[in-house]
């Protein structure tokens with residue numbers, strides 16, 4: 001029997017989330033004594049990238065009809081291949097809709113946002129995030145099969161090379177439910193959910209004309225940029241950058257929050273970050289309670305100085 005894992009790609013290129021999902025599937029397989037089979041839809045990247053993290057087999061689905069994403073059609077593709085009792089996804093935006101569809105198609109239990117290897121695999125029991133990351137719970141699958149989504153950056157990418165084999169599977173799945181009317185691309189160079197470092201700013205920046213210093217800092221750090229909800233609501237930044245309860249939930253290694261008060265709805269999307277740095281001129285700003293490091297001061301002085309210091313360090 002194999003542990004199956006969905007390896008997500010974007011325009012054919014594997015996401016870091018795919019490597020983390022394969023690493024996690026390998027950790028389960030080490031417990032159950034199974035092999036790992038990765039499934040990917042229309043990848044252009046080499047399967048070698050997945051063998052590196054422990055995939056014993058990679059099934060590459062070729063289906064021109066799946067060029068445009070549809071949760072139902074993608075779930076159907078995975079359903080046709082994954083005939084094991086454990087199926088792993090990364091908790092990405094796409095997988096958040098594919099995994100529940102697949103759970104219904106297979107009549108499996110679904111446990112989302114898991115953050116550790118299972119405590120037991122029979123019955124399947126695992127620790128997961130609860131209450132928007134403010135708590136944890138131990139969830140037990142009560143169906144014979146289980147689908148898990150792994151919270152991004154919770155387990156990490158772990159090399160565990162396998163001498164894998166590849167199978168190409170031609171499918172032809174009806175994908176008539178989705179018509180792409182507009183494809184909004186994030187303006188940043190990096191995918192926000194994949195980024196190791198995120199520089200985020202809020203209303204404290206006063207206006208969109210002041211984001212140059214945020215982008216400069218992000219560039220020297222190799223970071224993605226994010227923002228609070230009001231900032232995207234009033235059009236200072238694109239909605240793709242909005243993080244929080246109603247925006248993207250992210251968990252980078254380093255989250256730098258500039259001129260953001262730290263409302264509970266904002267924290268809901270960022271409180272899983274490994275290290276949080278808060279820069280705010282109000283020492284009473286609630287964000288400082290969640291910060292690992294805090295700087296009380298004017299962002300307009302601190303950010304350019306910080307950028308220059310980092311540039312000098314790098315030089």
Ligand SMILES: Cc1cc2nc3c(=O)[nH]c(=O)nc-3n(C[C@H](O)[C@H](O)[C@H](O)COP(=O)(O)OP(=O)(O)OC[C@H]3O[C@@H](n4cnc5c(N)ncnc54)[C@H](O)[C@@H]3O)c2cc1C
Nearest residue numbers: 202203204228229244245246259260261265266281282299
């Ligand atoms: C149902 C619901 C869902 C929501 N979802 C989200 C969500 O997903 N994400 C989200 O972000 N919000 C969300 N909100 C809004 C949230 O409640 C806050 O209103 C919002 O996060 C505040 O944004 P902000 O911190 O940028 O602005 P503000 O609260 O106005 O804070 C600005 C901060 O900048 C600081 N500042 C000002 N000048 C400077 C300076 N020169 N240097 C340094 N600091 C400075 C101030 O001290 C202040 O702390 C939601 C609200 C509701 C009701």
